[in-house]
Amino acid sequence: xxxxxxxxxxxxxxxxxxxxxGKSTLIGRLLYDSKSIMEDQMEALERSADITxxxxxxxxxxxxxxxxxxEQGITIDVAYRFVATPRRKFIVADTPxxxxxxxxxxxxxxxxxxxxxxxxxxxxxxxxTRRHSYVSALLGIxxxxxxxxxxxxxxxxxxxxxxxxxxxxxxLPKLDLFKDVKFVPISALEGDNVVTxxxxxxxxxxxxxxxxxxxxxxxSDWNLNGFRFPVQWVNRPNNPTDKxxxxxxxxxGQIAGGIVKVxxxxxxxxxxxxxxxxxxxxYDGSIEExxxxxxxxxxxxDDLDISRGDCxxxxxxxxxxxxxxxxxxxxxxxxxxxxxxxxxxxxxxQLIQAMVSKIESKIDIETYEPExxxxxxxxxxxxxxxxxxxxxxxxxxxxxxRLTGSFVLVEQGTNATVAxxxxxxxxQHYKPEYMDFSx
Amino acid sequence: MGNYQLDHLAYLETEAIHVLxxxxxEFERPAILFSGGKDSICILRLAEKAFRPSEIPLPxxxxxxxxxxxxxxxxxxxxxxELGAKLIVRTVDDAFEKGLATPTPGQxxxxxxxxxxxxxxxxxxxxxxxxxxxxxxxEKARAKERFFSFRDAFGQWDPKNQxxxxxxxxxxxxxxxxxxxxxxxxxxxxxxxxEYIKKEELEVPSIYFSHERxxxxxxxxxxxxxxxxxxxxxxxxxxxxxxxxxxxxQKMICxxxxxxxxxxxGMIESPAESIEDIIAEVAAAxxxxxxxRADDKASEAAMEDRKKAGYF
Numbered sequence: 129x130x131x132x133x134x135x136x137x138x139x140x141x142x143x144x145x146x147x148x149x150g151k152s153t154l155i156g157r158l159l160y161d162s163k164s165i166m167e168d169q170m171e172a173l174e175r176s177a178d179i180t181x182x183x184x185x186x187x188x189x190x191x192x193x194x195x196x197x198x199e200q201g202i203t204i205d206v207a208y209r210f211v212a213t214p215r216r217k218f219i220v221a222d223t224p225x226x227x228x229x230x231x232x233x234x235x236x237x238x239x240x241x242x243x244x245x246x247x248x249x250x251x252x253x254x255x256x257t258r259r260h261s262y263v264s265a266l267l268g269i270x271x272x273x274x275x276x277x278x279x280x281x282x283x284x285x286x287x288x289x290x291x292x293x294x295x296x297x298x299x300l301p302k303l304d305l306f307k308d309v310k311f312v313p314i315s316a317l318e319g320d321n322v323v324t325x326x327x328x329x330x331x332x333x334x335x336x337x338x339x340x341x342x343x344x345x346x347x348s349d350w351n352l353n354g355f356r357f358p359v360q361w362v363n364r365p366n367n368p369t370d371k372x373x374x375x376x377x378x379x380x381g382q383i384a385g386g387i388v389k390v391x392x393x394x395x396x397x398x399x400x401x402x403x404x405x406x407x408x409x410x411y412d413g414s415i416e417e418x419x420x421x422x423x424x425x426x427x428x429x430d431d432l433d434i435s436r437g438d439c440x441x442x443x444x445x446x447x448x449x450x451x452x453x454x455x456x457x458x459x460x461x462x463x464x465x466x467x468x469x470x471x472x473x474x475x476x477x478q479l480i481q482a483m484v485s486k487i488e489s490k491i492d493i494e495t496y497e498p499e500x501x502x503x504x505x506x507x508x509x510x511x512x513x514x515x516x517x518x519x520x521x522x523x524x525x526x527x528x529x530r531l532t533g534s535f536v537l538v539e540q541g542t543n544a545t546v547a548x549x550x551x552x553x554x555x556q557h558y559k560p561e562y563m564d565f566s567x
Numbered sequence: 568m569g570n571y572q573l574d575h576l577a578y579l580e581t582e583a584i585h586v587l588x589x590x591x592x593e594f595e596r597p598a599i600l601f602s603g604g605k606d607s608i609c610i611l612r613l614a615e616k617a618f619r620p621s622e623i624p625l626p627x628x629x630x631x632x633x634x635x636x637x638x639x640x641x642x643x644x645x646x647x648x649e650l651g652a653k654l655i656v657r658t659v660d661d662a663f664e665k666g667l668a669t670p671t672p673g674q675x676x677x678x679x680x681x682x683x684x685x686x687x688x689x690x691x692x693x694x695x696x697x698x699x700x701x702x703x704x705x706e707k708a709r710a711k712e713r714f715f716s717f718r719d720a721f722g723q724w725d726p727k728n729q730x731x732x733x734x735x736x737x738x739x740x741x742x743x744x745x746x747x748x749x750x751x752x753x754x755x756x757x758x759x760x761x762e763y764i765k766k767e768e769l770e771v772p773s774i775y776f777s778h779e780r781x782x783x784x785x786x787x788x789x790x791x792x793x794x795x796x797x798x799x800x801x802x803x804x805x806x807x808x809x810x811x812x813x814x815x816x817q818k819m820i821c822x823x824x825x826x827x828x829x830x831x832x833g834m835i836e837s838p839a840e841s842i843e844d845i846i847a848e849v850a851a852a853x854x855x856x857x858x859x860r861a862d863d864k865a866s867e868a869a870m871e872d873r874k875k876a877g878y879f
Binding site: 135136137138166167168169205206207208209210212217219231232234235238239347350352360361363364365366367368370373376380381382387409410411412419421422423436460472474475477479530531534535536538543544545548 | 570571572573574575577578579580581582584585588589591592615616617618619620621622703704707710711726727729730731732733734735736737738740741742753754756758759852853854855858
């Protein structure tokens with residue numbers, strides 16, 4: 129990379145709000161005001177405005193890409209958009225707000241660093257606001273912005289803004305902690321406080337929405353504490369590009385946590401064998417150390433029996449290692465979850481069998497109160513479950529590591545992805561001294 | 568690097584490498600769709616990064632309409648050879664002969680006809696997964712696309728009923744006859760692609776750079792004048808795609824920004840002679856990349872409709 133260019137950071141955020149809160153309008157506004165929308169897109173908007181919109185250009189049509197969405201004026205599925213400013217690049221997941229589409233919000237939020245929750249200034253805090261805040265917290269999104277939209281329709285009232293802010297602040301302590309929380313009064317339709325400051329809010333000190341997106345500290349959002357390396361693919365060339373590599377045996381994968389260095393002692397799970405890192409191989413040459421989320425190929429000093437799905441971990445801190453797990457899940461399928469049913473479970477790079485042994489509670493995500501031992505979990509329900517897997521997995525609590533603490537359940541037969549799961553922190557960590565096979 | 572932080576290109580790269588390795592590990596017979604265009608050029612470099620020092624464990628597949636730019640075909644074949652990869656080419660003309668497809672009366676473009684050819688190749692080689700270079704920033708139906716995009720036994724995409732895709736946990740499970748399309752560049756933009764080509768010093772076909780070419784004006788675009796037809800035995804494949812008497816012809820200094828085939832690719836006037844020039848041009852562009860693609864202009868939902876039918 130050229131030395132003259134400063135590195136550009138990437139921030140992923142999602143937007144959520146209920147129907148008509150103006151999510152798509154806000155993204156349209158960000159695209160438009162940051163000049164990320166092009167003339168032909170504008171022409172297409174104007175064309176459809178002339179035909180269907182009574183001449184009013186609808187910024188929501190920029191993101192609502194499917195025919196049914198334009199017909200019904202709603203957002204059905206997660207739409208991804210891209211905005212670039214000189215300071216950062218943004219990947220935006222526009223996630224729908226209807227109750228029935230919570231699963232899409234979970235999808236869009238799972239990879240986000242930041243969530244924008246839209247609140248309609250006229251309606252204030254509603255069930256959806258509590259729901260979206262809950263899902264953002266559930267998915268461990270570090271940063272959250274409450275964008276109080278349509279401020280123009282409440283005459284830019286500072287009192288109204290404060291009232292909404294206090295309403296949200298009263299329930300935030302019940303949720304997991306966000307690293308930072310911001311409240312911004314905006315009008316997505318008019319553009320006030322989105323990219324440029326509004327002269328209608330002298331009582332608001334800033335920042336603008338985009339200003340915050342450009343400056344929020346995200347460098348520490350990846351887990352750099354506790355090396356975790358789910359092995360994706362065993363790299364064993366039959367016909368190596370470099371003949372000196374004929375006995376090459378590498379473990380390819382993406383680092384899911386921490387930092388690894390050449391010479392470091394590691395533990396392979398589930399076997400429990402130890403070895404040392406001999407080489408960190410990449411296409412661009414060997415490197416001395418690598419960190420989450422880099423993709424590398426690791427060679428070990430010893431030829432251990434390791435295959436896809438196994439995990440290399442640091443000796444400190446050790447992960448949990450268990451086949452009896454407890455997790456919070458979001459159910460995403462029309463066929464409800466009942467206990468006793470078997471699923472495929474994907475965690476890291478492995479797909480194994482799992483049985484849901486118990487549904488412990490269902491969480492009312494508007495009151496945040498649990499309902500104990502429900503019969504089943506329905507589409508968009510969030511609940512606490514216990515699982516048994518066909519073999520132990522190496523994992524961390526989701527709040528510690530979003531990559532090693534997450535899993536999905538896949539229905540057998542239909543292969544539908546039916547649940548997103550977030551593991552609770554292990555009660556005890558793996559104890560290598562009881563089964564030390566090191567050479 | 569010191570501060571343990573990836574810049575945006577390094578992030579997009581590691582994400583794509585992870586996706587490619589998932590494909591190699593999870594599917595029985597995956598293939599890479601390689602056209603020789605800029606996006607698939609990046610895919611090949613990412614495949615090298617994912618699988619070296621082993622051989623890239625996937626064959627390359629390309630579907631030709633029969634209207635390709637010769638520069639592109641030459642580049643495609645050369646690159647596949649350099650990488651020691653197996654290249655499979657299937658053409659719309661073959662499909663006509665085998666009865667897999669029939670020409671649409673009055674329709675010059677064979678864009679739609681690539682669908683049965685692609686599905687035929689998937690059937691012939693029993694591919695369970697095809698990796699494509701499509702990006703979400705290209706077009707608004709694509710903005711809704713997953714990394715792992717499930718296709719039913721008819722090759723169809725059902726946008727209203729997609730599998731939720733959470734974290735980096737991709738569900739690659741298929742039943743017999745079903746198929747997956749995987750898009751490692753989902754989160755890349757046109758600018759990211761060119762910046763990556765620059766960073767990796769990747770070679771691209773010469774038509775991306777400024778050259779002199781005879782073009783003609785049709786439907787607000789400058790289309791290349793097709794090569795002359797010199798066979799008496801075969802019908803002119805460019806019948807209907809040649810300039811008529813009253814269409815304006817002009818020699819231009821031009822290049823392509825995106826490549827379909829000769830019939831659907833609008834040339835843009837440009838002096839860009841290097842990757843740096845192209846990056847500057849993309850940065851200053853006021854129309855989208857696909858603004859020069861005739862195939863997307865058919866209707867508001869042109870891409871959505873083709874994808875539902877099994878398009879790339």
